[in-house]
Amino acid sequence: QVVASQSVGPPPLVPFNMTKMARARVAACILVLMHRGEAQQPGTLSEDQHPPMPLWVCSAEGGCLSEATSLTLDAGRRWLHQANAAKGPGGQCGGQGFWNATLCPDEMICTANCALEGISSADYAAQYGVIGVPDGVRINYVTHETNVGSRLYLMDSATENYKMFHLKNREVAFDVDISTLDCGMNAALCFVEMEADGGLGKGNNRAGAKYGLGYCDARCPYEVNFIDGKANMQPGTAGACCTEMDIFEANRMAASMTAHPCSSVGPRRCTGTDCGDGDRHEYYKGLCDKDGCEFNPFRMGDQSFFGPDAAVNTNRPITVVTQFLTEDGTDGGELSEIRRFYIQDGNIIQNSKTSTIGVEGDSISNPVCAAQKNAFIETRADAEGDYNQFAAKGGLRAMGEAFDRGMVLTFALWDDLGNHMKWLDSWQPDKLPKTTPGALRGPCDETWGTPDWLRKTEPGAYTQFSNLRFGPIGSTQGQKMDGAEAVQSDAVAAAPGIYEGEVVGPGTPSLVEKVEEHDHQRHHRTRRRKGVPTGALVMTGITLLAVTGATFAAWRRQRQRMDMRGFNNCALPDARAFRQVVDDLEDDRETMDLE
Numbered sequence: 301q302v303v304a305s306q307s308v309g310p311p312p313l314v315p316f317n318m319t320k321m322a323r324a325r326v327a328a329c330i331l332v333l334m335h336r337g338e339a340q341q342p343g344t345l346s347e348d349q350h351p352p353m354p355l356w357v358c359s360a361e362g363g364c365l366s367e368a369t370s371l372t373l374d375a376g377r378r379w380l381h382q383a384n385a386a387k388g389p390g391g392q393c394g395g396q397g398f399w400n401a402t403l404c405p406d407e408m409i410c411t412a413n414c415a416l417e418g419i420s421s422a423d424y425a426a427q428y429g430v431i432g433v434p435d436g437v438r439i440n441y442v443t444h445e446t447n448v449g450s451r452l453y454l455m456d457s458a459t460e461n462y463k464m465f466h467l468k469n470r471e472v473a474f475d476v477d478i479s480t481l482d483c484g485m486n487a488a489l490c491f492v493e494m495e496a497d498g499g500l501g502k503g504n505n506r507a508g509a510k511y512g513l514g515y516c517d518a519r520c521p522y523e524v525n526f527i528d529g530k531a532n533m534q535p536g537t538a539g540a541c542c543t544e545m546d547i548f549e550a551n552r553m554a555a556s557m558t559a560h561p562c563s564s565v566g567p568r569r570c571t572g573t574d575c576g577d578g579d580r581h582e583y584y585k586g587l588c589d590k591d592g593c594e595f596n597p598f599r600m601g602d603q604s605f606f607g608p609d610a611a612v613n614t615n616r617p618i619t620v621v622t623q624f625l626t627e628d629g630t631d632g633g634e635l636s637e638i639r640r641f642y643i644q645d646g647n648i649i650q651n652s653k654t655s656t657i658g659v660e661g662d663s664i665s666n667p668v669c670a671a672q673k674n675a676f677i678e679t680r681a682d683a684e685g686d687y688n689q690f691a692a693k694g695g696l697r698a699m700g701e702a703f704d705r706g707m708v709l710t711f712a713l714w715d716d717l718g719n720h721m722k723w724l725d726s727w728q729p730d731k732l733p734k735t736t737p738g739a740l741r742g743p744c745d746e747t748w749g750t751p752d753w754l755r756k757t758e759p760g761a762y763t764q765f766s767n768l769r770f771g772p773i774g775s776t777q778g779q780k781m782d783g784a785e786a787v788q789s790d791a792v793a794a795a796p797g798i799y800e801g802e803v804v805g806p807g808t809p810s811l812v813e814k815v816e817e818h819d820h821q822r823h824h825r826t827r828r829r830k831g832v833p834t835g836a837l838v839m840t841g842i843t844l845l846a847v848t849g850a851t852f853a854a855w856r857r858q859r860q861r862m863d864m865r866g867f868n869n870c871a872l873p874d875a876r877a878f879r880q881v882v883d884d885l886e887d888d889r890e891t892m893d894l895e
Contacts, residue, residue, distance in 0.1 A: 555612075
């Protein structure tokens with residue numbers, strides 16, 4: 301603050317000694333001024349090309365028609381960089397735990413400065429391991445030693461929104477291959493109550509569903525980079541909560557179906573107790589039921605039902621059918637039961653029945669869930685709060701209300717850094733005797749499933765989802781109607797006659813099995829015709845990693861020099877301060893590309 305002199309004329313000059321902190325604030329202001337009027341936006345360096353994932357919509361009268369739906373990758377997996385850089389991609393914006401403080405001094409400035417980049421069809425496969433197969437998608441476990449699994453959302457065929465599903469009095473069916481997924485891996489098909497447009501228009505969100513924004517689930521995850529159009533800047537502070545229906549979470553050793561109701565409506569940004577943080581002993585006090593009501597055959601006592609060479613044999617593809625029944629059999633009735641059966645080798649396999657003492661049933665219902673909570677009380681994750689959060693959050697009634705509002709379909713393959721997937725396929729809590737009801741979740745040893753080991757020894761693992769069908773109860777095993785405009789992959793289009801007369805239903809072999817060899821042969825013929833040697837593709841990947849590493853190293857050097865921590869405003873100290881920062885940025889432009 302300058303105190304005016306009593307003498308006539310301008311006040312004396314104040315000695316200038318700008319701190320690193322102030323210089324950093326000025327740098328952020330320059331970037332904001334450059335992008336004034338802009339917001340979190342799609343990048344312009346690569347067109348986003350969503351992989352096809354056709355949905356067969358079935359009718360009660362019989363027959364299923366194909367809808368030209370597609371997939372988009374979650375925003376958290378995408379390249380997030382400085383928007384509208386003059387020369388190429390500009391600075392890296394970072395993400396949870398390593399935000400670029402020059403571009404992201406606070407949540408609103410960060411969202412304005414940063415763009416989510418599109419992904420070409422080639423890069424979906426080459427960089428993210430998302431590969432089209434006949435009537436479906438394959439998700440690879442490790443790609444280029446850097447990308448582990450993926451999370452994808454089903455897009456609407458007519459808009460740039462997510463496809464919304466209203467599940468009551470409906471059933472969903474799909475084929476899945478989990479034969480290569482070992483203990484500690486998880487192939488997941490789930491519904492979550494995301495917004496159809498991915499939060500487009502909220503805060504500074506101008507990218508929306510097309511670029512995979514708006515994720516939430518019943519864990520209230522902290523790792524979501526953007527919530528309500530603002531960057532999620534403080535680790536472990538804010539999460540994204542919403543109702544979640546896990547249709548299928550499985551590897552070749554165990555499987556689970558779980559309903560997770562929430563007391564909130566739609567996606568909700570949480571802080572504090574609402575997030576249900578276990579480290580703060582608030583696990584059973586948050587907005588959502590994190591445990592959920594689960595049906596895992598192994599945990600419910602049938603240890604020979606699901607697995608290699610079991611009743612449901614995970615060595616081969618499986619058809620999974622899930623039905624959402626209402627009390628009166630109408631769309632407007634209250635959700636009363638979630639049922640499951642499988643189809644394999646032409647045989648319908650009814651879900652296993654529980655053999656846990658005090659629990660009777662083979663589905664998810666309010667009575668089964670209440671009995672399960674009583675039987676498994678010793679396995680609770682924390683001593684504080686009501687263990688039966690399923691009932692506390694409204695049970696199936698609350699799930700049905702979320703289904704009425706609409707749910708988004710997600711596909712994922714992932715491993716578990718924190719828990720090693722013991723909650724799915726092993727023993728948890730491992731301090732309890734294995735004979736404790738509900739403690740044993742699957743046959744895997746509690747020391748297995750560590751991501752470091754899996755990524756090194758089983759990088760070639762994958763899952764495959766195909767023949768996605770949706771319709772009224774009993775309709776999804778109907779015949780594909782003649783003349784349906786199916787969205788076919790290149791392999792299908794190149795194999796005329798393979799699908800003639802196909803019936804999607806009991807007795808139908810997996811379409812993936814029928815065309816797998818044809819697709820493999822055609823892939824290698826195409827590569828030879830185009831003259832794309834494997835070595836060239838490998839060298840391209842190595843070059844890309846090297847360039848990315850160099851850019852990240854330059855960003856780290858700049859971050860260390862400017863010490864950006866702690867800035868939440870954008871005030872320019874004076875003209876000389878402005879000039880000093882401009883000079884510094886000019887010196888660094890060749891490495892940071894910040895002009």
